[in-house]
Amino acid sequence: MKALEPLLVNGNAGAQRIAGLMHLHGRGLSKDRQKALQLLELSANQNDAKAQFLLGDLVIKDCQQKCPEIKRALPLFHAAHKSGFSEATEALAKFL
Secondary structure (H helix, E strand, O other): OOOOHHHHHOOOHHHHHHHHHHHHHOOOOOOOHHHHHHHHHHHHOOOOHHHHHHHHHHHOOOOOOOOOOHHHHHHHHHHHHHOOOHHHHHHHHHOO
16 A cells, blocks of 8 residues: 555545545455445546546446436546446446
8 A cells, every 4th residue: 555655645536546446345455335336436537547447336336227327437438438438338228
């Protein structure tokens, strides 16, 4: 985690995504879904395609097509798709 700290302070999108995943899974950092979502959102807002996909996926986890969070997830998947992230393209196809 020490290696990530200076990158996080400087708002590095990749570091935010990695720290978000660490919080999500409780690996190296406390397991904290809310903190994970916050960090992934910071990264996604900087056009990190992997973070956009992960955040979209987490938002609709265990949800069917009528889930209200789809309105939040679809733009994330679309942005990641536009960046060439193939998993986001596959996720979008599920909703078409």
